[in-house]
Amino acid sequence: MNMDAALQTFFTESRELLEDMESQLLQLEGIDEAQLQESLNAVFRAAHTIKGSAGIFNLDFIVAFTHVVESVLDRLRNQQIAIDEALVSLLLSCRDHIAALVDAAEAKEPPDVSAGEPLLAELQQYLAADAQPTSHAAATQVANTPPPFERMAADAVSNDCWHISVRFGLNSFRDGMDPLSFLTYLGTLGNLVSVTPLAEFIPALEQYDCESCYLGFAIQFASQASKQEIEDVxxxxxxxSELHIISPNSQLTEYIQLIESMPEIDQRLGEILLQCGALTAAELQRALSRQQQQQPTAPIGEILAHGDASLNPVLDAALTKQSKVRESLAKEQKSLRVDADKLDHLINLVGELVTAGAGTSLLADSLGDGNLCESVSILNGLLEEVRDAALKLRMVPIGATFSRFQRVVRDIAKELGKDIELQITGAETELDKSVVEKIGDPLMHLVRNAIDHGIESQATRLAQGKSERGEISLHAYHDSGNIVIEVGDDGKGLDPEVIRRKAIEKGLLDEQSNLSDEELFNIIFEPGFSTAAQVSNLSGRGVGMDVVKRNIADLRGRVEVLSQLGQGSTMRIILPLTLAIIDGFVIGVADEQYVLPLDTVLECLELNSAELDSTDEPYINLRGQVLPLIFLRDYLAVRGSKPRRQSIVVVQSGGQSAGIVVDRLYGEFQTVIKPLGKLFSRVGCVSGSTILGNGTVALILDIHGLLDAMIAYEQLQYRR
Amino acid sequence: MSKTILVVDDSASIRQVVSMTLKGAGYSTIEASDGRDALAKLTGNRVHLVISDVNMPNMDGITLLKELKARPDTKFTPVIMLTTESEAAKKEQGRAAGAKAWVVKPFNPQQLMAAVGKLIMP
Structure with a gap:
């Protein structure tokens, strides 16, 4: 720690800086704006460096004088005052005085401080020139203070100063604390613009304890120091002590800017203020403990605002920031946008995984290793969960699609002069995103049809004793592995007779044919059929319902019509829950395996050949109910002899039950549905294919199609 | 005349570092190895500040502080206690005895000088 060597460096450095300062000052006049700024900066830097270095070596007489020069230079370079010949001369004299002080310090002679006093007085004029007057007009100086900092006129106080109010504790003297030394130390951090003693705590003479400290100060402090640094003093x-530090105005703007630029993390208000420096840790602690004492608890912001009104703009900024961040965080937590392709890819992979898992499971079973089988079954259990979770990723509520119809119904009803209300239920029902996307158009058709053809005009409704306002309902719900969407209206309903006439007229129906109402209703889905006597703008072009049916069939769904003449009708769309993976039930006929969707399977029975042979009819008595049988072997025209024992799989679809007679039962199996090629699009009872665990391809049977085909076949037989 | 600081610590190296730092800033120093030594060296000397360790043989820093407060000539003399983070209990005792200024070891010269600067003027 060789101070002398360092001191020598300081003297050399100072002289160089002073020389530079002189040459810069001499060329200040008559140079252009940009150069002027640069020169002023150089002069300022020189003074600033000298002041800083002198402080380290405790050359306070140099610090004190240079500080004032620096302040003037600062105003100059900030263009708060203009440069003129007089000021240049003054600054040159100041430079000379600093040089003299440095020389004196080197020679270890007492410096001639008095020579600087007239210069200081002149400098003060530039400093006080346009400064704000302060309320502490009669600022009293601290008694007997040797001036390590400049005594400045109280009216030099501006809003750019920190306001520090400190009331020392009564025991300060007894604790060996000298208030003055703290102020002196504060002076090393910046400029004490004014120091006003607060005398109101001094008691009457009788109560006066000469060892107690009654001092308090209000300080205007110009400094670049942070609030924490000031508090640390x-x-x-x-x-x-009681200490209040109030930020200067410029600092407030800085805080606000800081708060705005903070990263978007959810933080408490106190944390935000602490981080930007508007609040010190101690202040926050005080406010928090005050908050705890209060009943009922007030928000921390109110307590802080109460304590320091000048903080209000900062508080506002912090609160805005906080709520903004919270909002965006809440949004982020609610949903995450993922590219649909990525999801599809994931689901494809999960599909492959399911297939591979089934293969492993088969292999493990054939090996007969108990431990392996167990671990494979655990693996498959997890796989099932992964599959369900992956499929759920694609599930979206149908609500958004439904609510779109509010507007459609309102607009079309208005156009047609009808008064119609749309009722929506089950908007939270979730279904596969791709289904939601594709169901919009068919739904639109159905809703338009309901408005146009279903709901009668107001006059007709009133005449029929119905309410003037018609009602259309959109209803979605889950039903045994399916999603059901119903579009209902309380209008006139379908008239089987009208449909019949129309169908015959269009050549869709034989005049002699005897169809049930339900069968007649289904004719509306035939291509080229339209019941509207007049083609309206909205519907009735005869291209509607068949397109609807096809669209829904594309989604592996079907549509049913329920209608009561005069009461209204309901179009029921039944869709599979997912498009990709289902739980299947594997059965075997001859050497082939087939998959039935597990949710259609009710139970399995053994076929009692004796019972069957006795009736010669394809029915059995299942607990008192007639159960029609479908001999899959016959239906699929499989050759070869029947096995000795056959099984019946009891299935249910759309309220119909049937027993499917198969050769073998293999059990449950997770099935990844692979669509069939276009070639097979007309094959009614097969909905897709899948790859089994052993790698063979199996067809997925469409139970509904199978039942329909069976019924049609039987009717044909019956007619014959 | 430069101000005098009494440096009390049983570790000679810490005394040396503290003394050198203070002397570098222009203070005079008196060194003492423990509380009792410190009290002895106070006789006949006027000190402006005492920097004392807490844990010392013969007389610890807190007892020294109490002694200083009891003497009329050192009653108002500021005292900086040197402590380590682990001595939380000692710090409480010291606080009760009226020690307000604490510097946590290890400290660098700047930290020490900042503490000194707050308490006495150069």
């Missing part, structure tokens, strides 16, 4: 006394 009073570190040793802050426990017993």
């Amino acid at each position: 009073f570190e040793f006394v802050k426990e017993d």
Whole structure:
């Protein structure tokens, strides 16, 4: 720690800086704006460096004088005052005085401080020139203070100063604390613009304890120091003292800017203020403890605002920031946008995984290793969960699609002069995203049809004793592995007779044919059929319902019509829950395996050949109910002899039950549905294919199609 | 006349570092190895600040502080206690005895000088 060597460096450095300062000052006049700024900066830097270095070596007489020069230079370079010949001369004289002080310090002679006093007085004029007057007009100086900092006119106070109010604790003197030394130390951080003693705590003479400290100060402090740094000055006394540090105006703007630029993390208000420096840790602690004492608890913001009104703009900024961040975080937590392709890819992979898992499972079973089988079954259990979770990723509520119809119904009803209300239920029902996307058009058709053809005009409704306002309902719900969407209206309903006439007229129906109402209703889905006597703008072009049916069939769904003449009709769309993976039930006929969707399977029975042979009819008595049988072997025209024992799989679809007679039962199996090629699009009872665990391809049977085909076949037989 | 600081610590190296730092800043120093030594060296000397360790043989820093407060000539003399983070209990005792200024070891010269600067003027 060789101070002397360092001191020598300081003297050399100072002289160089002073020389530079002189040459810069001499060329200040008559140079252009940009160069002027640069020169002023150089002069300022020189003074600033000298002041800083002198401080380290405790050359306070140099610091004190240079500080004032620096302040003037600062105003100059900030263009708060203009440069003129007089000022240049003054600055040159100041430079000379600093040089003299440095020389004196080197020679270890007492410096001629008095020579600087007239210069200081002149400099003060530039400093006080346009400064704000302060309320502490009669600022009293601290008694007997040797001036390590400049005594400045109280009216030099501007809003750019920190306002520090400190009341020292009564025991300060007894604790060995000298208030003055704290102020002196504060002076090393910046400029004490004014110091006003607060005398109101001094008691009457009788109560006056000469060892107690009654001092308080209001300080205007110009500094670049942070609030924390300023508070640290009073570190040793802050426990017993009352300390308030109020930020300068410019600092407030800085805080606000800081708050706005903070990263978007959810933080408490106190944390935000602490981080930007508007609040010190101690202040926050005080406010928090005050908050705890209060009943009922007030928000921390209110307590802080109460304590320091100048903080209000910062508080507002912090609160805005906080709520903004919270909002965006809440949004982020609610949903995450993922590219649909990525999801599809994931689901494809999960599909492959399911197939591979089934293969492993088969292999493990054939090996007969108990431990392996167990671990494979655990693996498959997890796989099932992964599959369900992956499929759920694609599930979206149908609500958004439904609510779109509010507007459609309102607009079309208005256009047609009808008064119609749309009722929506089950908007939270979730279904596969791709289904939601594709169901919009068919739904639109059905809703339009309901408005146009279903709901009668107001006059007709009133005449029929119905309410003037018609009602259309959209209803979605889950039903045994399916999603059901119903579009209902309370209008006139379908008239089987009209449909019949129309169908015959269009050549869709034989005049002699005897169809049930339900069968007649289904004719509306035939291509080229339209019941509207007049083709309206909205519907009735005869291209509607068949397209609807096809669209829904594309989604592996079907549509049913329920209608009561005069009461209204309901179009029921039944869709599979997912498009990709289902739980299947594997059965075997001859050497082939087939998959039935598990949710259609009710139970399995053994076929009692004796019972069957006795009736010669394809029915059995299942607990008192007639169960029609479908001999899959016959239906699929499989050759070869029947096995000795056959099984019946009891299935149910759309309210119909049937027993499917198969050769073998293999059990449950997770099935990844692979669509069939276009070639097979007309094959009614097969909905897709899948790859089994052993790698063979199996067809997925469409139970509904199978039942329909069976019924049609039987009717044909019956007619014959 | 430069101000005098009494440096009390049983570790000679810490005394040396503290003394050198203070002397570098222009203070005079008196060194003492423990509380009792410190009290002895106070006789006949006027000190402006005492920097004392807490844990010392013969007389610890807190007892020294109490002694200083009891003497009329050192009653108002500021005292900086040197402590380590682990001595939380000692710090409480010291606080009760009226020690307000604490510097946590290890400290660098700047930290020490900042504490000194807050308590006495150069």
